[in-house]
Amino acid sequence: MVKTLERREKQREELVAAAERMVAAKGLSGLKSRELAREIGVANGAVFNLVADMDELILRVGSRTLARLDAALSAAESDSAPSPAETLVRIAVAYCDFAAENLELWRALFEHRMAPEKPVPEWAVEEQMNLFRHIYHPLAKLFPKWSADELSITARSLFAAVHGMVSLGLEQKLIAVPVAALRDEIATLVKATIKGLAD
Known part of the structure; x- marks a missing residue:
């Protein structure tokens, strides 16, 4: 259980860092969950297991x-x-x-x-x-x-x-x-x- 939580937290940090890079390069309109999922190596739907929605992700960036x-x-x-x-x-x-x-x-x-x-x-x-x-x-x-x-x-x-x-x-x-x-x-x-x- 602890390892699962640690892995999830690590993936969340990777997601936010990837989103930050994407916004820096393309602006807010360039933030795409499918591309983020591909970058951090998870299924597209798994992005929203790490954050509630795009609003939360943008706020964390x-x-x-x-x-x-x-x-x-x-x-x-x-x-x-x-x-x-x-x-x-x-x-x-x-x-x-x-x-x-x-x-x-x-x-x-x-x-x-x-x-x-x-x-x-x-x-x-x-x-x-x-x-x-x-x-x-x-x-x-x-x-x-x-x-x-x-x-x-x-x-x-x-x-x-x-x-x-x-x-x-x-x-x-x-x-x-x-x-x-x-x-x-x-x-x-x-x-x-x-x-x-x-x-």
Whole structure:
């Protein structure tokens, strides 16, 4: 029984890793259960013995992406930034760099939609919300008199502004912006926002 569980867990890890490679190469629309089954050496139907459905598989791929994004933002934070404001700039630029370097996996985080009647699992929500600490903590140092609600709303708003710039800037159409220029523009946006909040 123990060996069966271990084998199943190993196959699940192989499945998620294969799905991650497939999304990175082809985007979310390129994720096919039949190809995944072939890659990890199981019958097509056996994929859904390892995960409940494609939603769970995509969320587990997203979990790996979020973990790497978390590590990238943590590295930016610990880079001896001279001030909380500079920390926020570095985090924003690190977010841009991560998106550019992991484009399809990053896009998949936002493209995936659960069915309306199907809630996102609590573990996945917690992983997403945990990332806001990278913005929240520097803001709390900058504005120590603000309430937790004020800090939370501002953290989300700042993320939305940076994410919007990254999303549009990396769009592979007419509005695409070179990454170096996009990094500079994001830094300018964050600095201007912090200055505006402080005034």
